[in-house]
Amino acid sequence: MDTTTIERLNSINREFYRVTVQNFDESRGRFWPGWKQLMALPLVTALTQQHMADGNALRVLDLGCGNGRFGRFLGKHFALPVDYHGLDNNATLLERASEDLSGYPSLSVTLDLRDIVTDPPDKGVYDLVVLFGVVHHLPGAEYRQNLLGQLAERVDQGGVFVFTAWCFYEYERFREKIVPWPSELEHEQGDYLMDWRRGHEANSILRYCHYVDEAEQTRLTAATQLTEIASFRADGHTNDINRYSVLWRS
Numbered sequence: 001m002d003t004t005t006i007e008r009l010n011s012i013n014r015e016f017y018r019v020t021v022q023n024f025d026e027s028r029g030r031f032w033p034g035w036k037q038l039m040a041l042p043l044v045t046a047l048t049q050q051h052m053a054d055g056n057a058l059r060v061l062d063l064g065c066g067n068g069r070f071g072r073f074l075g076k077h078f079a080l081p082v083d084y085h086g087l088d089n090n091a092t093l094l095e096r097a098s099e100d101l102s103g104y105p106s107l108s109v110t111l112d113l114r115d116i117v118t119d120p121p122d123k124g125v126y127d128l129v130v131l132f133g134v135v136h137h138l139p140g141a142e143y144r145q146n147l148l149g150q151l152a153e154r155v156d157q158g159g160v161f162v163f164t165a166w167c168f169y170e171y172e173r174f175r176e177k178i179v180p181w182p183s184e185l186e187h188e189q190g191d192y193l194m195d196w197r198r199g200h201e202a203n204s205i206l207r208y209c210h211y212v213d214e215a216e217q218t219r220l221t222a223a224t225q226l227t228e229i230a231s232f233r234a235d236g237h238t239n240d241i242n243r244y245s246v247l248w249r250s
Helices: 003-026 033-039 042-054 069-077 091-101 141-152 214-224
Strands: 058-063 082-088 107-113 126-131 155-166 191-196 205-210 227-234 242-248
Touching (some): 033 042, 033 069, 033 227, 042 058, 042 126, 042 155, 069 082, 069 091, 082 091, 091 107, 126 141, 141 155, 155 214, 214 242
Antiparallel strands (some): 155 242, 191 205, 227 242
């Protein structure tokens, strides 16, 4: 996929979140059940316990953090101090995150307005790097692999990198939201434009989403050059809408 198409698809999603930010924020308040499953994994538990024993804060990078709900999850369920660094390209969602995260004394919070599609982080190392609900918005197979390889470099020795793939195409209720792809716009297999009408019944709003199947998720995992320690599905009404890959830098 060429750079022009990547930029155009990314701009579609930036506009989507700009227009729907209020409705999107209101619908994204609950913690994902898969996060508890993630944090209960033996290696992740050992990582957090080691930081508690050493008295060191757990360094967390949340890419595409939105309204900061993963940070709130950490602040609510874990007593250990966390240096939480959230990145997102939507200023309104970051403002909401700043307000909500201020209520957790165990969190030291840094929030940056940054589009990881055009400007991925290139410095800093963390104990836990998470990419939740973002991969389906990354245009281009080659670009997704390259970006996940870059993001994995932000994981310190002994740290964990987690990314999820939204399995929307496997569910009829989401396939019903797919609209015809415009003929003038390049696309790859698994690329879709989806309709969103919540709060916008008169004028539908489109977002670009890519369906990552199991074979592609395996390729993305390989691109990180990290060791996979767990893979599972969780979340949603059926508790299987997201596919998690949990990776470790040994």
